[in-house]
Amino acid sequence: MDIEQTKIPQATAKRLPLYYRFLNNLHSQGKLRVSSKELSEAVKVDSATIRRDFSYFGALGKKGYGYNVEYLLSFFRKTLDQDETTKVALVGVGNLGTAFLNYNFTKNNNTRIEIAFDADQKRVGTEVGGVQVEHVDDLEEKINDTAVAILTVPSSEAQPMTDRLVKAGVSAILNFTPARITVPPHVRVHHIDLSIELQALVYFLKHYPLEEEQEG
Amino acid sequence: MDIEQTKIPQATAKRLPLYYRFLNNLHSQGKLRVSSKELSEAVKVDSATIRRDFSYFGALGKKGYGYNVEYLLSFFRKTLDQDETTKVALVGVGNLGTAFLNYNFTKNNNTRIEIAFDADQKRVGTEVGGVQVEHVDDLEEKINDTAVAILTVPSSEAQPMTDRLVKAGVSAILNFTPARITVPPHVRVHHIDLSIELQALVYFLKHYPLEEEQEG
């Protein structure tokens, strides 16, 4: 069953949750069908790219008609495992960690932060966004079978905490610290480096001029 | 002067701030030279890619020696315009906005959030992370020549606020809302979609198995 899945390009895989979200929007608006052109305008992805992306999963649409919203939605729900919730742990309940706990990725989402850790006694024992904050000393004991961790500790703690998370059995880490962490080959890491995103935006702004503003 | 710059691949441009940060680290550790291999281990980018990236700017290194840290650093400082600060405005001082204001991208960075806006009277007039929070009604009046905006409002407000920002003269937006905003062609938008990042990580975890864990 996974044999074909492995062949989906990574770029496509990253767009799937985006498609899923907008299909949900369309569905709750009562829309019954949608064309790649319409979807393209909504998600800002070229319509040919959308058709190509969908085609990796077979022929999901109908020529001259487009895609049936309900069918597409239920297909992606299965594909994205939207029916089972993935447990997530958050380490470092500071500025960023608190924001994530309050948000908790609840809308259209199959992930849930179930437990949080911090080193600061003042935070331990409190509840943030409905999630209990535990002491980081108890990490190994309390993390159980959680597979995914969000890392929002100070960057000096990033590698030590990563090592502990890996030892405790975590297999994927979403790293928000500026540190580039080292993990064994079986652990997947995605970096979200907000400073770099901002700096890159400024760089593009200055060095990659866009179309001139049009008069009229 | 910008003629050659335009040809740098976007993928390279996105890595420049990362290189810059690690060169700074090396410099403050007192390191005088660095090879592409060493840098590769630190930033987790293939060493051939690093050499290729650097080569777009000419011959910055020396065969058999590597790169002079100080020289490279001063070169990138110029290239990334680290000497002039870009003013940034933040719209929406909620969970995420507050975290950003407290952090304010101050370390090794040429950007600074100088002004923030919110619609909530309770927040207006307060100071968060040293930045004054203004009422969003005064946006047009107070934003002046700020070129970059960070958008952290509720998603229903994303498009209306974008339209106002664009009208007020902003030319780049870093959008954290799940909405895909529409802008005129001369405005640059980068989306950072945290829900999608988390969902994509989970998808990769389940469908793109990595190397098996090794015994011993």
Place this chain on the structure above:
DNA sequence: AGCAGTTTGTGAAAACATTAACGACTTCCT
């Protein structure tokens, strides 16, 4: 029933990005 208009799915091309491989040159050890 027939036809004009629409939209998919995909082969082929183009664009973009990474990685391998190696000649040329430098360093530094003995």
Place this chain on the structure above:
DNA sequence: AGGAAGTCGTTAATGTTTTCACAAACTGCT
């Protein structure tokens, strides 16, 4: 001084992603 080891910059090969463009197939109207 000579040679082994190290490292860059680049050419070529490879891999990935996007985009074009169109036949085939469907819709919906008359």
